Amino acid sequence: MRSLNAAKPKDALSNSNLLFLIAAVIFVLMYGFAILRYPGSFLQFQTFFDLFSLNAPLIILTLGMSIVMIGGGIDISVGAVTGLVTMACAVLLESGMGSVWGAILLALGIGIAFGLLQGYLIAYLEIQPFIITLAGLFLANGLLTTIHKDPINVTMPDFVSLRDFKIVIPWLGTENRLGNFIPCEIKPGAVVVVVLVVLLAALMKWSRFGRNVYAIGGNSQSAMMLGINVKRTIFYTYLLSGLLSGIAGFVFIMTTGAGNVGNAAGFELKAIAASIIGGTLLNGGVGNLLGSPIGALTLLIINELIRAAGVQSNFQAIVSGLLLYLFIVLQSVVMSLRGRRKFRIALPPWLQPPWLQGKKKAENQG
């Protein structure tokens, strides 16, 4: 990043980073507010870890969605595919024939199958992604209800032990009212999330594939003229998104332990909202994978805050809509002010991120 800025000091802070910064600041502010308002619950580490543990599937889906959105597409089938995976795994595990490893393979297989199908149709046959992934949503939903309609609770011993498995952090925890020390616990899903975030953020930032995705999202014509294989890259983004839906599905059933028709319903729009709050633009070319989990966590904290405030459930939806409105308008205003070059981040030098300091030096030299 720094070398790029040295050559072009005017755009020191790229749009991706600016939006990421906004998302991160909003997240910190929200969490700070939550701590001030409800110190009893939000000050505990366990609450923070629970955000990861319980919402791991959504964060994983958001990662896949962000990659597709950076490439200029959209994938609205992710929630339904996740639901299908949970049900398929539950049926397989309950039938007594499959093992946990078999379920993992099945989950990945379903995800990859959907990714392959949608990616091929969108990239090589040039069909509009919205329609194809909408069809994917219908297909996954239809298959889900065809496989099984009633909720199943998985009782297979191997799986139950995996479901109840927790990583205990003995040195971090809180004391309850009786004075007993309760160590923090993390579900394996949270570990999966962290690993995926690191892997995918590195992939998008430093690999050739990641840079190609950004280039294609920015302008696919130019990308093609630069010699990037546009079709194959787009194909891979959908494949990756499908694979991540499969992983999310397994993490989902690992957390809840039950297959249900309503599993992960509506996650696709939540994932889109989280990606947007995290600073990814639907137009493509702009986004930061580190922003996606932050966007998802912001969305979840909003929900937690509203729940903690004890507002009526109908207000919850309205308030989260309003907050979404605020974020969207804020992003838009910041972007447009930036476009007019009236907007500068006024931070003291010691607070400035290194790339901005690099810009200062460049200006001084100039």
Place this chain on the structure above:
Amino acid sequence: MRRLKAQVSHLFLPLSVLVLLIVINLIKGADYFSITVVNGALYGNIPNILFGASELVILSIGMTLVTASSQGQDISVDVAATITSSVFVLFVLNAGNATLLTIVAGFLVSCVAGLVIGAFNGTLVSVFKVQPMVATLILFTGGRSIAFMIDGKLSPILANDISNQIGTVIPGVPIQTPIILTAVFIALVAVLLKTTNLRLYTESVGINPSAARLNGIDPKKIIFLTFLIMGVCTAVAGFIAVNKAGRHDSVNLLKLLMMDAILAVAIGGNALSGGKFSITGSIIGAYTIEVLNRTLLRLEVGTETIKAFKAVFIIILMVVASPVVREYATKALSWVRARADSGTVPETDAPDAVAVSNPDTPAKKEV
């Protein structure tokens, strides 16, 4: 003549799908077109399809305009229709005796609510330059709760003769009222597009907003206007839906109909990335979706698998309509023609329409 030909080739895909579906229906049972008269009104498959698709048709008209101008889709249409209809129900229930006047006044009030919703979405899209799908995500998130709060309780009942007649049949008129309302609305839109510059302006904004601005068309105004029209469409659709149902179910009214509306726009041969549009195509697309739903029911596909079949059908349809496949088809056709011209097979010159119908054959086989 050439223009007519261009239009027809544009509508070829939705029309051929419609014909294909009807053929499937006729194979299933020859009495598909039979119409019976019950209490002086016409009933049968065709009237039922027209009746069932009325909201979808109206919403897809608005969706076509929004898609054409703003290069994105409005995913809050079903929610917006729920809110406008809740305003309508609130007005009618509070007005005391339901007369024709109160119903019309309630409809106008709900249109105002639709305009407000359209203005909200339109401002976000045109002034704040938010992508339409994101801007309408806000209302999608909170809209049904707003409708519930306007209602004040779960599903208030709209029990009066006039709204019952609007939802079903007016005595003495052989056609169900929603069909008439839809036809009137389509006619109004047609007049609007014929008499004003709306089509030209919308298409130019959709194709290139900056170029439109340089030519003196304000893209902001046009996008805002299309969202206002969308608001009126949602008000009309909500009006019809709530009168059909007889009660206002804020949770399930028209649920997820926006997906079908977007699908109708796409089946109608419109690009979802904006620009040129064909309202006729969208209307045919909307009816096609309704026919598809009813065909699957008629073929006795289980309710749980219906969605999967629908998805497979959509995928096949989009593959057939995809630019790559079309290109191959035209190439194949020109090869056939070249061979025919060289004199080996003295066949009659294949008309242009066959070029597009060639790729349709796999669809027929698989369905």
